Amino acid sequence: SAVISQKPSRDICQRGTSLTIQCQVDSQVTMMFWYRQQPGQSLTLIATANQGSEATYESGFVIDKFPISRPNLTFSTLTVSNMSPEDSSIYLCSVVMAVEAFFGQGTRLTVV
């Protein structure tokens, strides 16, 4: 199994500012995934973060809005840039090891 530490656990931010979310895994993994969960909805994949290469973004998500770093095999960050109230969501990082997928506890973001 994998233990994923994600921080901050929650934040309230002013519109127009940016927030960087950190995700630390207790073992080395090739790919890390970032999801968004809007209120009352299921999880939507934002991007896949590969170590040593550019992240791969899903349709509807762009690098300028959600830049991702992956400096090593145990760590990744997701930045939510130029925030608006529509960005208020839970953001989750995830790893897949063999055929098991694990999640961090999430970052609850409220944009005011």
Add this chain to the structure above:
Amino acid sequence: EDQVTQSPEALRLQEGESSSLNCSYTVSGLRGLFWYRQDPGKGPEFLFTLYSAGEEKEKERLKATLTKKESFLHITAPKPEDSATYLCAVLETSGSRLTFGEGTQLTVNP
């Protein structure tokens, strides 16, 4: 394109009233089907992975089963602490990304 559909969207049970949640899926090749429990404001908590049709797994009051087109999460004699949203996701053989269903919000009343 992978599709995952969960039903019902919401389910209210009395304590002790057994029921089942459904997850129907369409994938080109199934590598694994996952069940998660999610409490409000928290990340998904892993429950089960099922790999092939006919497989069953149990954990306390929960039992997950898998066919070639769907999975069921059976809840036997539920308790109020089983109240949560239950998410189903599939991992296809050709990729590493999960595709999630919309979830079933379960409420168990005492």
